[in-house]
Amino acid sequence: MDWQEQLAQVPARHAASFTRLGDGFLTRLPPEPLPAPHWVAYSEPCAQRLGLPPDWRSEEALQVLSGNALWEGMDPWASVYSGHQFGVWAGQLGDGRALHLGELLHEGQRWEVQLKGAGRTPYSRRGDGRAVLRSSIREFLCSEAMAALGIPTTRALCITGSPQGVRRETVETAAVVTRVAPSFLRFGHLEHFAHHGQHEALRQLMAHVLSHHAPECLDAPVPPVAFLEKVARQTAELLAAWQCVGFCHGVMNTDNMSLLGLTLDYGPFGFLDGFDPGHVCNHSDHQGRYAYARQPQVAFWNLHALAQALMPLIGGDEEAVAELLGEALEPYRQVFQQAMLTRMRAKLGLARAEPEDQALVDDWLRLLALHRTDYTIAHRRLSRWPAMAEPDGGPLRDLFLDRERFDLWALRYRERLTREASVDAERLPRMQAVNPAVVLRNHLAETAIRQAQAGDFNEIERLLKVLQRPFDEPVQASDADFPPDWASHLEVSCSS
Incomplete structure (x- = not known):
């Protein structure tokens, strides 16, 4: 066939x-x-x-x-x-x-x-x-x-x-x-039937979801509750992946949230250039609801909306049901925080866990935010930075105007690497396997779009091949370079 x-x-x-x-x-x-x-x-x-x-x-x-x-x-x-x-x-x-x-x-x-x-x-x-x-x-x-x-x-x-x-x-x-x-399937599919009081349809849809996308939840004492916890965990892992690669979705409405923990509906998205926790990639988001740093909390809010939609499926006292569903959401914060720390340890090349790692990561991100340092380039240069380097730091240090503050963090980082006897030659490939050289920055997409609108689709094909190997150094160095000045004037909105 x-x-x-x-x-x-x-x-x-x-x-x-x-x-x-x-x-x-x-x-x-x-x-x-x-x-x-x-x-x-x-x-x-x-x-x-x-x-x-x-x-x-x-x-x-x-x-x-x-x-x-x-x-x-x-x-x-x-x-x-x-x-x-x-x-x-x-x-x-x-x-x-x-x-x-x-x-x-x-x-x-x-x-x-x-x-x-x-x-x-x-x-x-x-x-x-x-x-x-x-x-x-x-x-x-x-x-x-x-x-x-x-x-x-x-x-x-x-x-x-x-x-x-x-x-x-x-x-x-x-x-x-x-x-x-x-x-x-989206959060909004379940919300629709709950909101309109179509509880039998809601039960049918939940049965379909459980049977075909979460069969392991069928044996749980309360399957919809087990499913909610599964979605919460998957969503937490997804958001940690977004945050660690500098991805902004732009329009995290509940109808754009996947019940399977997938990135769904690419519209006004963007990858961070300079690291700005308050960055809003969607020009239509006038209140900044979906700013980069707010994405994890917005996802948690959306999960509460999903929990509300599941309430009609669970018999019993309303307050007790709400408490049960709330407990199913509790793992979200812990899973997200642990997934973030695990991913950031990998981005920093740390092979083992130490109690001070969270502070080291937080101070690194604060350092990037202070100077709006290019997020992708900073991590890529960090992977090439020798553990026992002199304080001048070379190309990595050049990214920071406040050299003294960088030097203080770099000293802690070197000491941390020394404690685990990190070997430069072994750490570099590990770091470059998780710190991409190339992400789909807006100006790269815009160049392909402009050529395509003129009838030339070759740049889409070329760029796609580069994006399919994001951890390799690209043949065309500009793909991994700082964005050009004109890129700062690009705007994307819900119509994008």
Whole structure:
């Protein structure tokens, strides 16, 4: 069976398909055709992960993945969900510009295949259901970059484009991203049915989630509570991964939070250049709710919203139920703090744990924040800094205006390395395996976007290859260099 047949038939063969929940959870509808589609970019590692053959990019596939055709047996659908946006209940939302085509099964892993930008759905509200080339390139590149960094994420198989105009701030051209994940279920899916008092539907959805995404929770005394704790732990690990690589999501609404602990919905994201805990990457976030340093606490807030949605599933006194769910959330803080410290120890090249490590890490981050030191470059230079170096510190020290303050921290760091008899030649490869040389900075994405808007997609392909090996020194040194001056004027918003 080729991959087209598999994609069309898996939902009919496997009870795991979300469509089996029925029409109260989704709407079946075809995508809207996109005129004159063409290939823009594709990810071969993603294709291999899905088990696709080398010749998968056929003309027929182009039409299907642009929304112009369906393979036999396909039954596309969009799901309904709700959520809190910027801390306020937003009511019914849903897949406003996403359509699920079906599922692929490869090596025991089931993957949902979804088109983003395939036209209006009943959940588009006043939107056109389209995606533009600019935002599609950003999502495609960042999905695959995060995967290469080892951070849980949805994946992106390809982008197709079209000359069709789409109005945002200006008129741009349309594009469709094919993205895949074990599931696109969000906190907002459960919130929707809880908020609207549809408790039987909520129970059905919870049963689906437990059966297919958390079967180990079924044997727990109270499965929804066990599931909440699982989500809390996964989310804590995810947030620690984000923070340690300097990633800002930009729009951490509950409808953008994955029940599987994946990075979901790439919009106004950004990676830190200069280290600024208060950095807000989303130009639409006027209150700074989703600033870099606030992300861990926002995730915890979102988990409380999820806990609230699960309350109708648990019988008993309301106060006792709330206490039970609150206890399930307690591991979040500890898991996050431990995951952060473990990751930061690795970034500093520390091979064993000592009680003073937290203070050493905190003071390093304060030092970076004081000077808005480039986060990625500082860690990469630190990996090359000899343990027994003289106080001049070389290229690393040059990053800091307050040399005396750097020298004081560096002395503590050298002493710490000496206590564990750290060997430079052994520590360097360990540190460079966790401190990327290249991340998807806004100016790198912008350069690829501008060339693509002029009809040249080569920079997307080149940059993708670099991002798929983020821990290697790039051939083009500028990929790992400081951002140019013009990068400081770039702005991204919810339309990005």
